[in-house]
Amino acid sequence: MISSHVPLLGFAAYSGTGKTTLLEALLPKLTQTGLRIGVLKHAHHDFDIDQPGKDSYRLRHAGASQMLIASRLRYAKITETPESEPEFEQLIAQFNQEELDLILVEGCKNIAFAKIELHREPTGKPWLYPNDAQIIAVAADTPCDAKLPQLDINDIDAIAAFVLNYVKGFHHPHRHEGKKEGASCDSFAHPNTLSVDEAKQRILSALQPLTDRETVDLKDAGKRILSDNVTSTMNVPAFRNSAMDGYAIAYDDLPSQRWQIVGQVLAGHAFSSAIQSGQAVKIMTGAPLPADVDTVIMREEAQEQDGYVSFPQAHITKGQNVRHPGEDLAIGQTVFTTGQPIHAPEQGMLASLGVNRVSVYRRLKVAIFSTGDEVFEPGEDVSDAGLYDANRYSLRGLLQHQNCEVLDMGILPDDPEIIRQALEEMSGNADLILTSGGVSVGDADYVKQVMQSLGHIELWKINMRPGRPLAFGAIHHTPIFGLPGNPVAAMVSFIQFVQPAIARMQGDNDWQPLSIMAMAEEDLRSKQGRTEFTRGIYQINEHGQLTVKTTGHQGSALLHSMSQANCLIEIGPHIDRIKSGESVTIIPLQGRI
Ligand code: AMP
Ligand code: MG
Numbered sequence: 001m002i003s004s005h006v007p008l009l010g011f012a013a014y015s016g017t018g019k020t021t022l023l024e025a026l027l028p029k030l031t032q033t034g035l036r037i038g039v040l041k042h043a044h045h046d047f048d049i050d051q052p053g054k055d056s057y058r059l060r061h062a063g064a065s066q067m068l069i070a071s072r073l074r075y076a077k078i079t080e081t082p083e084s085e086p087e088f089e090q091l092i093a094q095f096n097q098e099e100l101d102l103i104l105v106e107g108c109k110n111i112a113f114a115k116i117e118l119h120r121e122p123t124g125k126p127w128l129y130p131n132d133a134q135i136i137a138v139a140a141d142t143p144c145d146a147k148l149p150q151l152d153i154n155d156i157d158a159i160a161a162f163v164l165n166y167v168k169g170f171h172h173p174h175r176h177e178g179k180k181e182g183a184s185c186d187s188f189a190h191p192n193t194l195s196v197d198e199a200k201q202r203i204l205s206a207l208q209p210l211t212d213r214e215t216v217d218l219k220d221a222g223k224r225i226l227s228d229n230v231t232s233t234m235n236v237p238a239f240r241n242s243a244m245d246g247y248a249i250a251y252d253d254l255p256s257q258r259w260q261i262v263g264q265v266l267a268g269h270a271f272s273s274a275i276q277s278g279q280a281v282k283i284m285t286g287a288p289l290p291a292d293v294d295t296v297i298m299r300e301e302a303q304e305q306d307g308y309v310s311f312p313q314a315h316i317t318k319g320q321n322v323r324h325p326g327e328d329l330a331i332g333q334t335v336f337t338t339g340q341p342i343h344a345p346e347q348g349m350l351a352s353l354g355v356n357r358v359s360v361y362r363r364l365k366v367a368i369f370s371t372g373d374e375v376f377e378p379g380e381d382v383s384d385a386g387l388y389d390a391n392r393y394s395l396r397g398l399l400q401h402q403n404c405e406v407l408d409m410g411i412l413p414d415d416p417e418i419i420r421q422a423l424e425e426m427s428g429n430a431d432l433i434l435t436s437g438g439v440s441v442g443d444a445d446y447v448k449q450v451m452q453s454l455g456h457i458e459l460w461k462i463n464m465r466p467g468r469p470l471a472f473g474a475i476h477h478t479p480i481f482g483l484p485g486n487p488v489a490a491m492v493s494f495i496q497f498v499q500p501a502i503a504r505m506q507g508d509n510d511w512q513p514l515s516i517m518a519m520a521e522e523d524l525r526s527k528q529g530r531t532e533f534t535r536g537i538y539q540i541n542e543h544g545q546l547t548v549k550t551t552g553h554q555g556s557a558l559l560h561s562m563s564q565a566n567c568l569i570e571i572g573p574h575i576d577r578i579k580s581g582e583s584v585t586i587i588p589l590q591g592r593i
Contacts, residue, residue, distance in 0.1 A: 005097045006038075007170035009163060010105040010115035012135065014125040017118045019106050022139075022153070027104075029160035035102055035167065038095045042107030049078065084517055084583055088574065102167050110577035112528040114166070118153060119144070132576065133528055137162060193461045195573055196496060196531045202458075203472055203497055207479060209507040210431065212362045218350055221342045223403035224360035225507045230336040232353055235326035242283045244321040247302050247309050248293040249280045251318040258310040265290065280309055289322055296321035329353070339509040361507045367407040367430035368395050369422060371437040371447055372485060373414045390487040390559055391436040398494050398593060402502050404432075414444035423454060427475040431505065434498065437485030440469045447482050451475065457482075463573060464531040467493040479505075487559045492533050492568065495592060513592075515570065517583045518548040524578040526571035535565035538586055548586050565589060 011019050023039065030037055050057040050069075060067040060078060067078045088111045095103060109115065109128065117128045119140035129135040129146045138144060139151040139159055151158050194202070213227040242248065242265075249259055259280035265271040267286035275281060275292040283289070283296060298321065301314040329335060335353065336346060342358070350358060370392045376382040377389060389411055399406050407430055412419050419438075426433050438447030439459065448471045451457040457473030457480070466489035471482030481498055483490045503511030518538050526532035538548040551564040567586040571578060578584045 004092050004103065004113075006095075006100050006103055007167050008092065008103045008105065008113045009166060010108060010111075010113055011118055012109035012115040012128055012132070013118035014123060016123050017120050017125070019118060022118065022156070022159070023104065023106055025156045026160055026163070029156060030102070030163060033164060035164075036100050038100045038103045040091055040095075040103060040105045040108070042105070044107075049076065102163070110575060110579075112574045112576060116151075116159070116162070120153065136166070193463055196462060196464050199460055199462050199470065199472075200497060200500060203501050204504055206472075206474070207501055207504050209509075210361050210364060210505055213359055214362050215357050215359050218347060218356050218358055221350075221358050221360060222344075222347060224342050224358075224363070226336055226338055226340045226342060226346075226358065227361045227507065228359045229334055229338055230350065230353075230355070230358075232329045232331055232333045232335050234353060235331055236329040236352060237323050237325060237327060239325055240289045241323050242285055242287050242289055242296045242321060243323050244296050244298040245284050246282075246296045246298040246321065247280045247311075248283045248289055248296050250275070250277070250293050251295040251316070253277050254316065258308045261304070261307055261309055282309075294319055294322065339507050341508050341511075363403060363405045364432060364502060364506055365407055365430045366399050366404045366432045366434060366502070367409050367426040368392055368399070369409045369426075369433070369435045370411045371414065371419065371435055372411070373444070375411050375437070377411060391483070391485070391490045394487065394491055394559065394562075395434055395436065395483075395494065398491070398499075399502075401593065402499065402506070404502060414438065414446055416446040416450055419446055419450045420454065423450060423475055423480070427455075427478040427480075430478060432502070433475070433478060433480040434483060434494075435480070436483045436490045439471045439482040439484060447471065451480060451482060455480070462493075463529055464492075464496070464533065465526075466533065467496070470497065472497070488535075488562055491559070491562055491593070495568070495587075495589075496533075499592065513587060515585050515587045516546070518546040518567075518586045520569075520578050520580055520582055520584045521547050521549040522580050524550070524569065524571060524584060526576055528576040529573050531573055532569075532571040533587075534569040534571070535561040536567045536569040536586060537565060538567050538588070548584065562593075 011023065013019050027037060050060070056067050056069040056078065060080070065080045069076055088108055092103065105113070112134050114136045115132070115134055117135045117138045119125070119127060119138060121140075121142045127144060127146075129138055129144070129148060135148065137149040137151060138146050139153040141153050143150060149162065151162055216224065247259070247261070248265070253259070256278050259278060261282055262275060262279045263271055263273065264282040265284065265287040267284050270288050271281060271290040275290055281290060281293065289296070295316060295318055297311050297314050297316060301311050302309050303312060335349065340346060342360070370389045374386045375389045376386045378393070382388060392408060392411070396406050396408065407426070409422060409426060412422055423433065435447050438445045448457065448459050451471055451473060455473055455475035457471055459469065459471045461468055462470050466486060467484050469484050470493055473480060479501070481501075483493050483498075500511065500513065524534065534554055535551040536548045537551060538546060541547045548567065548569055550569065551561045554561060567588045570585040570587055572585065
C-alpha cells in the first residue's frame, strides 16, 4: 500500500463516468471547510501544458529536461520522462505535503490506495469494487451488492461529507511507530507477514560473511571471491611498444620523404642497434620500440620499395601508435579490492600481472535436505502416493551456480526425531542449511517445529506468490532456511532470498540482483499487497523493444514453467493490474539458475 503523510484518496472509474466534473464540483465544498487540497490527475495520452510560442515551450523544446517557470502568483515545473512513466510514489512525493491536508487522485486505478469508485449505469462498464480491496466506498446512480458505504453520485454534499470524514479518521500509520516509509499495510496487521523486501532485509542483516581464506591457483579461482586487495607489482604494459604492425621512425625526422629500412622488430624481441636520422624499422604489434624512434605509422599507410619506405597519404602525429609503460596499470595501483568475484576478465587481468595464486574466501558449505514421506529418490521405485524429489536436484544446481560446496543429506521422512538429529548434526558441519517442505501448516509439517525447538527460528508468511511460507533462523549459529516444498516455490524463494544470502556469506559485497523494465504483451494481475513472481519469457520485438509474456499456466508445482522461463515477472505489492502495453519489472534468470 502506498504511504503518504497526508490522506490520499482516489476516484476510480472508467472514462466517461465524469470524474473531472465531479471533482470540480467537489473541490469548492471541501476547500470551504479550510482543507488544503492537492490533486494528482493521471492522463493516458501525451498531454502538454504549455503551447507552441510560449517561452517555456520554446526552452523545453530547445532541450531543457526540467523546465521551471515561475511568477509572483504560481510556478510550474515540467519534467520530461521519455524513458518510462514515473512511479506513483515519485509523483506523490512531488507534493509539498507540509502544506496539504488531502491529496485527491483522479485515475491511477490500478495502484493500491484508498479509492471511491464512481459508477454510472448508462456507461455499461463493469464494477471495480469486486476486484479492488482498496475501494472504500461506491458513488453510483444505482445500488449494488458492495458491502461498502454507498453514495449517490449526484449528491455532491454527501460525497463531500464522506471525504471530510475520511480525512478526520485518517491517522499517520508510520509517524508514531517510527517505521520506515513504504512498508506494506499488511505487515502492520500481521507481525509474521512480511513483504519480500522486509524479509530480504531481515535475512541479510542476520548474516555474517565468512572470514576463512585460502590460496588457490588462478586456474581454479573462477567464481571465487577475493579475500585481499590486489595491487599491481608491475607496469602494464611493462615497456614502450608498438600498437600497430607498421614502421617506426623518429618524428623529428619528418621532413624526410623516405626512410631506409634498417631492421625489423618482432613481438618478444628487442632491437638494440642505433637508428640514424632517415632510417626506419619495420615493427610488429606488441614489439618493443627501439630507443631512437618514437612514432609508428601503420603498414596500410606505407609504401615500401627497394629497401625504403614512404608514407605519402599519412597524417602523422608525434608519438602515434605507441603504448607507454604503465599506461593500462601502474606499479602500486589497486587492481581489485576484497570482495571482488573472480570471473573471466579478472582471471585474465590477474594473469596479465603475473599472478598465478590468489587469496580467496573458502567456499561456502551448504547442506541440503528434502523432507516428506511422499518424496522418493529418482532411480528408485516410487510408492502409489509418492513423487520423486525435484527440490534437492534444483537446489544442487542453484548452489553449484554460486560455487558452493554441496553437502547432500538426502530425504528425511516426516518424523520429528529424525529431522531433529539430522539438523543438529548438520549445524556442526555446514555454513548454511537448506531444507524444503514441511514449513506450511499441514499436520506433518515438522521441520519448523524442530527448527523452533533447536534454535532461533522465525516462520514467516511472505506476501508473495509462489512461496508464501518461509522459515529462517539459526541452529547453533548456523543459518538455516526452511524453503517451501512446492518445487517452483522452492526455486523462486531461493532466487529471492537464498541467492543474496549466499552472496553475502561468500563476501561478495557488491552482488545486486538485476531487474529491468519490459513491456507487457498481455494483461497481468496480482493481489494488492502481494508480490507476484510470474514465470516469463522476454524478447526483443521487431521495433527493438524489450517485451515480456508469461509462460502460460502458472501452477506452482510445475517446474516445467521454470524451465521455459527466461525471467520472473515481478508485480510489486502496490500494483494489482498491468495492462498489455504497460511496463513491468522483470528479473532475468540468465546467470542465476
Ligand atoms: P509441504 O510444504 O511439505 O507440504 O510440501 C508442499 C508440496 O510440495 C507437497 O505437494 C509436496 O509433495 C511437494 N514437495 C515437497 N518436497 C518436494 C520435493 N523435494 N520434490 C518435489 N515435490 C515436493
Ligand atoms: Mg511435506
